[in-house]
Amino acid sequence: MTTSKKDILPLIGFDHIEMYVGNAKQAAHFYQTAFGFQPVAYAGPETGLRDRSSYVLRQHKIQLVLTSPISPESEIAEHVKRHGDGVKMLALEVEDAAQSWQDTTSRGARSYMEPKTLKDDEGEVRVSGIYTYGETVHLFVERKNYKGPFMPGFETWDPEYKPEPVGLLVVDHCVGNVGWGKMDEWCKFYREVMGFDQLVSFDDKDISTDYTALMSKVMTNGNEKVKFPINEPAEGKKKSQIEEYLDFYHGAGVQHIALLTGNIIETVTAMRSRGVDFLFVPNTYYDDLKERVGEIDEEVEALQKLGILVDRDEDGYLLQLFTKPVLDRPTVFFEIIQRKGARSFGKGNFKALFEAIEREQARRGNL
Numbered sequence: 060m061t062t063s064k065k066d067i068l069p070l071i072g073f074d075h076i077e078m079y080v081g082n083a084k085q086a087a088h089f090y091q092t093a094f095g096f097q098p099v100a101y102a103g104p105e106t107g108l109r110d111r112s113s114y115v116l117r118q119h120k121i122q123l124v125l126t127s128p129i130s131p132e133s134e135i136a137e138h139v140k141r142h143g144d145g146v147k148m149l150a151l152e153v154e155d156a157a158q159s160w161q162d163t164t165s166r167g168a169r170s171y172m173e174p175k176t177l178k179d180d181e182g183e184v185r186v187s188g189i190y191t192y193g194e195t196v197h198l199f200v201e202r203k204n205y206k207g208p209f210m211p212g213f214e215t216w217d218p219e220y221k222p223e224p225v226g227l228l229v230v231d232h233c234v235g236n237v238g239w240g241k242m243d244e245w246c247k248f249y250r251e252v253m254g255f256d257q258l259v260s261f262d263d264k265d266i267s268t269d270y271t272a273l274m275s276k277v278m279t280n281g282n283e284k285v286k287f288p289i290n291e292p293a294e295g296k297k298k299s300q301i302e303e304y305l306d307f308y309h310g311a312g313v314q315h316i317a318l319l320t321g322n323i324i325e326t327v328t329a330m331r332s333r334g335v336d337f338l339f340v341p342n343t344y345y346d347d348l349k350e351r352v353g354e355i356d357e358e359v360e361a362l363q364k365l366g367i368l369v370d371r372d373e374d375g376y377l378l379q380l381f382t383k384p385v386l387d388r389p390t391v392f393f394e395i396i397q398r399k400g401a402r403s404f405g406k407g408n409f410k411a412l413f414e415a416i417e418r419e420q421a422r423r424g425n426l
């Protein structure tokens with residue numbers, strides 16, 4: 060558990076995640092169809108915006124906003140040109156957006172947006188923002204005086220096309236990739252500017268091996284609703300996957316968004332049937348599963364069929380798997396996770412997956 064020192068930046072939790080994408084209309088269709096997100100709100104030229112279109116989607120408490128540029132001059136167009144589709148805003152809900160901005164900027168954060176109040180007939184939302192790694196932004200959202208579908212300026216979006224949800228509930232964590240030697244710098248930012256603590260249950264030494272070639276630390280806010288693991292590349296036998304991300308994203312940014320489900324078998328069955336591509340897990344991964352994680356409630360056969368990974372820590376176990384990147388650059392992907400007590404992030408799976416792949420290689424006589 061984290062320390063009980065005064066919370067210098069009280070956060071209610073994640074508010075929404077906004078991605079800047081090349082074609083928000085088509086991306087919205089993908090996240091509805093493949094991930095089961097429900098349509099909520101829309102803003103664009105029809106609602107008076109000149110430079111962008113935004114679609115707001117929701118599944119239980121996860122709010123996803125997809126935004127595209129409409130003209131080539133906008134900062135959104137620049138963002139998409141440089142990074143490809145990527146996460147721009149990790150928006151956090153706060154009690155007081157002005158105070159959050161004042162406190163964080165006075166502690167050294169770079170301002171993205173001074174506090175402002177947005178109003179319409181449904182009430183008001185106060186927003187402000189600061190930069191974190193790369194061009195990624197933490198927007199502070201104060202929405203206690205608002206009843207509308209999302210924010211002032213957005214209208215309800217209620218198309219007929221509404222595929223069923225797949226059981227995704229909340230954002231579990233969002234991982235950032237930063238450059239060589241920058242992990243500690245950004246952990247310091249989260250500690251000193253945002254008042255986060257490092258989650259001690261996650262031992263960064265365990266995954267800093269030849270196999271994985273990355274280092275990672277997990278920062279969390281006081282109520283542990285907001286968790287930001289930070290990765291940096293490390294020297295290994297092969298090029299670090301973090302370095303590959305940095306090359307193709309052209310800088311630091313969000314690597315993956317982990318979404319929590321209460322039943323990973325149902326969720327992944329639905330997502331696979333809707334065409335979501337997940338990382339390949341060799342059958343050999345399941346050879347030593349029972350020895351590695353002990354007794355679990357799920358049938359190993361069912362997990363193997365779906366390629367679901369399992370890891371255990373001192374508090375329990377977790378089930379997880381990762382999508383392939385959701386765009387053509389090898390950058391942003393999603394994780395689906397179910398927690399059965401475990402508070403960690405699946406570090407045991409790095410090594411287990413690597414060893415499973417080596418066993419496959421050995422079977423083919425190539426090792």
Ligand code: FE2
Pocket residue numbers: 232234315317394404
């Ligand atoms: Fe993760």
